[in-house]
C-alpha cells in the first residue's frame with residue numbers, strides 16, 4: 001500500500017496555491033473561518049451585531065450598534081499580526097507540512113520574515129492545536145507511558161572525570177517527564193511534570209472509569225489498578241504479549257524524539273508542554289490532508305482568545 005503522505009489525497013493545499021490565490025482570496029478565507037455562520041460577513045466581537053460599516057482600505061469594520069472597531073483577527077490568537085494574510089496562511093501550510101515539526105528558523109527563512117515573528121507565530125499555532133485537547137476525555141482501550149526529556153549532562157572527555165549521571169547530585173534539575181495517555185483509534189493527551197508518576201493523576205482526570213488501561217511494568221502504574229482495569233506489559237521481556245501493549249504510546253514518543261533530535265535539537269524547559277501537545281496533534285491528524293490540517297489550525301486559532309503568553313512577547317522580553 002502506498003504511504004498516505006505520498007498519495008495525492010494528502011496534498012490539497014500547496015504553497016504554490018497560497019501565493020497564487022493572492023491577498024484578497026486569503027483574506028476571504030480567514031473571514032470565512034472566523035464567521036462561518038454568516039458566510040464570512042463580519043460579526044461584532046463586542047456586541048454580536050452583524051451590521052457594520054466596512055473600512056475597506058484598512059480591512060477593518062465599525063459596528064453600527066456599538067461603534068466598536070475590529071478586524072477579522074481582533075480578539076483571536078492572530079490579533080496584532082504582523083504578516084499579510086497570504087504569508088500567514090503560507091506559514092500555516094509550512095507548519096502543518098512538517099511531520100516532525102518545523103523550526104522557527106526554517107519558517108523565517110522560507111517566508112523571509114524576522115526570526116522573532118516566526119518564533120511567536122509557531123508558538124501561537126501550537127497553542128491553537130492544544131486547544132482541541134483541552135478537557136478531552138478518553139475511553140475504550142487507553143495506553144499510558146512516560147519518557148524523560150531535557151537535562152542532558154554531557155559525559156566528560158576522560159573516563160576518570162566522568163560521574164554517575166544517574167545520581168540526583170549530578171543531574172541538572174532540568175529533566176522533565178512527558179506522559180502520554182492515548183486512546184487506541186482515538187485521541188492523544190499529553191502531560192508534563194517532574195516524574196512519570198504525575199501520569200496517575202492525569203489518567204484519573206482524563207480517562208473514563210470504564211476504560212481498560214495498558215501500561216508497562218514501572219511500579220508507579222500499580223496505582224492505576226482499582227478504578228480501572230489495568231493490563232501490564234514487561235518491556236524487559238517483550239513489547240507485546242497479546243494481552244497488553246503500549247506501542248501506540250511508543251509511536252507518539254518516537255515522533256516527539258524525532259522532533260527533538262531532527263528539528264529543534266532542544267525541546268526541554270518551559271516549552272516542552274507545547275511541543276508535546278503539537279506532536280500529539282500531528283499524531284492524531286496524520287491521516288488528514290494538509291489542506292484539512294491547515295483549515296483545522298486556522299479555525300482553532302480563530303476561536304481562541306488573544307494569546308496571553310505570546311501577545312507582545314518580544315516587546316516584554318526586550
Ligand SMILES: [Zn+2]
Nearest residue numbers: 044047063066
Ligand atoms: Zn458592536
